[in-house]
Amino acid sequence: VNFIVEDNDGNRQPVEAPDDMGFSLMEILKASDYPVLATCGGMALCATCHVEILEGKDGLGDATDAELDQLENLPEYFPTSRLACQIRISDVLEGAVIKLRGEDV
Template sequence: MIHIKVEDNKGEVQNLEIPEGINLNLMETLKAYEYPIRATCGGMALCSDCHCEVLEGWEKLPEAQEQELITLDSRPDASSASRLACQIKLADEINGLSIRLIGESE
């Protein structure tokens, strides 16, 4: 199991247990857990609806690619800890990740 701690836009924290080996990104997983993420661009790193702040586990993530950085740069609330959940692939390596959702919700 992959364990991820998620703080939603209301400050409520939930610990997710995600089965290993599912071929989803974090945005798709959050939607499956019924978080109100619009995800207007469908995971293309264009809309920033799935903007999140990495609270713990930053070192576990691969570096952000150019399109993700361009999209985050357009957000006034982006910080050095910002990522797009659609660009975070579920893998054993991200076990223990802790995030706060910041993006636009439904």
């Protein structure tokens, strides 16, 4: 699956990820050398994998309560905000635009 990632400087790059191996978006972002801390390792406990799904959010389904709890604790979050660790890579992400929102590291 192919999607676009916008980094903290506003630069957009295409990212290709396998959609049949069960990876999370957080894992793919880290593997692609984006600065995602993911301190909790994908447990929906740290919110350092905060991203905005600028385009392509519709097919993703709703955030879980655990995810929403973390997002609501952030100093700033948006209707498009999600935790990248809670998004499973699938063909739904084809053409999506994902903006990094984690702390600059």
